[in-house]
Amino acid sequence: MFTTALRAGLLGLACLALGSAHAQTPLKIGFLATFSGPIGAIGQDQYDAFMLAVEQRSGKLGGVPVQVLKEDDQFKPELATQIVQKLIERERVSIITGITGSNVIMAVARPITEKQVFLISTNPGPSPLAGAGCSPYQYVASWQNDNIAEVVGKYAVDKGYKKMILLAPNFQGGKDILGGFKRYYKGTVQDEIYTPLNQLDFSAEIAQIAAQKPDAVFAFFPGALGVNFVRQYQQAGLLKALPLLSTGIADGTSLPALKDAALGILSGAFWGPDLDNPVNRQFVDAFEAKYKRIPSTFAAQAYDGALLLDSAIAKVKGNLADKQAFGSALKAADFKSVRGSFRFNNNNFPIHDMHMFEAAKDAKGRVSLKTVATPLKDHQDAYHGQCSLN
Template sequence: MRFLTRKLIAAAALSLMAGYATADVKIGFMATMSGPAAALGQDQYDGFMLAVEQGGGKLGGVAVQIVKEDDQLKPDLGVQLVKKLTESEKVDVVAGLTFSNVMMAIAKPLGDSGVPFVGSNAGPAPLAGDQCRANFVFASYQNDNQAEVLGQYAVDKGYKKMMLMAPNYQSGKDQVVGFKRFYKGPVVAEVFTQLNQPDYSAEIAQVQALQPDAIFAFFPGGMGVNFIKQMNQSGLLKKVPLLTVSTVDGTTLPAIGAAALGVLAGGPWGPDLPGQANADFVKAFEAKYQRIPSQYAAQAYDSAHLIGSALQATGGKAGDRPAFLKALHEARFDSVRTNFKIGANGFPVQDEHVYEVAKDAQDRVSLKTIATPLKSYVDAYASQCKPK
């Protein structure tokens, strides 16, 4: 029996290797999949691989090999991995990316390589404007967008004194800029914390002292779990409206639970958005992974289908880069989001929604769409883009 088991394992390994050997297109998928923010990258990877699995190992009818890399949220490592993927592995496409500091670090070597890149999360402002690249297409959002929709929502609600909080890195700065692009009222404080900071007692003391009308906060991954739990323990969560970006979602709500009920979130995707493509995605993701998908998973799922649409349009010829990139920009696939298309600078034009943390039909803590302040929204930097 032991010999038979070894033979079966060996046969399975050979079968897997053979499948890789016959793959027509090689895709390097890089994300943050270890450390406090691991859940974000893992959800991206799971969403992407769900699309590959549904296609029987193919995207757009073309057999694909996926080379998975973990950047560990380390910009220097990200640069090394990009060079490995483009120079040693000779991938046809690079996909993924979770954090904007890593994205900015790899932008030059990846851009200079000419290899098409399809991002599924990080969307730094410079890469949407004067540092945009002809071989970059993002199936996610430009960082400012999720904050911008909450800035408009704050205006609509009549909040007069806002406190703004985010980690001190590229995306955190983008979020604050985005919020203030629409919200022009008084800001009692802008607080930038350390990336992956675990304790927010000092910041919560500031909230108590300043007594803002509402708080805007961007704390992705484990930062969001800690921040929400500590706000709840302080008693402030039920007293001060909390408007968040990437803080309450499918990656954090299982750990936070009912403590987050009533917290607001901004973004382009939620599990209850209309459309058959979204309903099918949510159902399939929950069946496979036994959890509600996050926006990270949804964007990566879309990114896989975006790549598939380009492969289908070019007859599987990812090596014809001008044709492949043209097809990526055309984005001929059914997105899980509403009004989705790729703009001239490679970033999406899409609806931006506001969600409330609430119980779903199965009594689970999830997100419920409550408003769509920005429709078919074009990011603020598109006019500055002159692709290199």
């Protein structure tokens, strides 16, 4: 009888141990981004901020241990598709997050969501995915691509610029950006210039700008593309004479390289390091302390992506098998955002304020971003009505 009781006790302890071990099995999250090439700094900022949030929670999100699988797509859609297949079929991930390029997310969104794996974009939000291509398994923690240009278009109108030249790389993201600008800009577009995706020499385009003499220029060039464009624009003597309005050029990834050359550039975004709310102040201080640099917008939106996952995983107590419940938890967006006001529209894209920033010296004498206007408040994207989700 003693032996039977002892065996039962040992069996019970073994079951408890197995249950505890099972409860602590890490939740696998695929982090797919571009870590190499001209825009590699953007992917690194995304990853660093996401991991900062994980580390602040002792390696957990929503109280559940997570294993973040870092993958470099090299800005190549075909490679990204192969990585996604590996993450889903071999690693059995329930969530894929990150993503740096619109060209990449357009290639991988459907293969991810069709497998009922949750896609949390912390950067691109191309228009096709905001409209008819929306999905209950797809959430964008950053912005719809057009947003960051729409606010600049509105600002250009407010400033009275009558004629402008627009420039962007020739890919989905670039087309969305210029389309967004034109949606709100009411003046004359003298020229619309699309450059090859990896072009780093803009001398010909800058000569065109100088010859046409617009009131101002709007440009979108992410990563190293933007650094090169600004340096060449300044060297040509245009920066002081011809206002440069931008998005994806003057931010935490490029300002350390540009330094004083960037002073005076105006940029549209939903976030800047000087936004005055408790979550943002804590984030900026923690990011600077760990990485010794000012966070970029890309870092801020990836941090928000981690906070979103933290809230949703906690709501379902780590049970991602109930996909409807987890989707509802994500949709609720029950977290405090670094940007302040944040909620999801019917298409799972954000509704938020859009600001204008100027590259200027901060209190420490560093070139950073200073908020100068908020032309669009509680702003929603132009495509949500094409989405069939409620």
